Amino acid sequence: MGLRKLRNDIGKKVKALRIEKGLSQEKLAEYVNMSREHISCIERGKNLASTETLYNLAKFFEIDIKDFF
Numbered sequence: 001m002g003l004r005k006l007r008n009d010i011g012k013k014v015k016a017l018r019i020e021k022g023l024s025q026e027k028l029a030e031y032v033n034m035s036r037e038h039i040s041c042i043e044r045g046k047n048l049a050s051t052e053t054l055y056n057l058a059k060f061f062e063i064d065i066k067d068f069f
Contacts (some may be wrong), residue, residue: 008045010054010068015043017061032056 005068008063018028018039029036039045049057049068058065 003048006047006069007048010046010049011043012041013068014057015062017057018043021061024049028060032060 005027008042021028023031025036025039028036029039032053033056038047038053042049042053054065058068
């Protein structure tokens with residue numbers, strides 16, 4: 001799996017989970033203590049989420065961190 005594909009796959013998963021919960025990027029960012037811009041970049045595959053960010057998102061969405069991969 002290439003890095004670009006990994007970033008895109010994680011971004012799509014984060015976006016799908018956010019939409020499933022009916023949240024805006026702003027609300028999700030508030031809940032996980034990061035900027036809306038950072039959430040946007042993750043969702044668009046521009047940034048690879050750090051391990052800490054993935055942990056916080058997984059905890060918020062009540063999923064296992066491995067579900068992002």
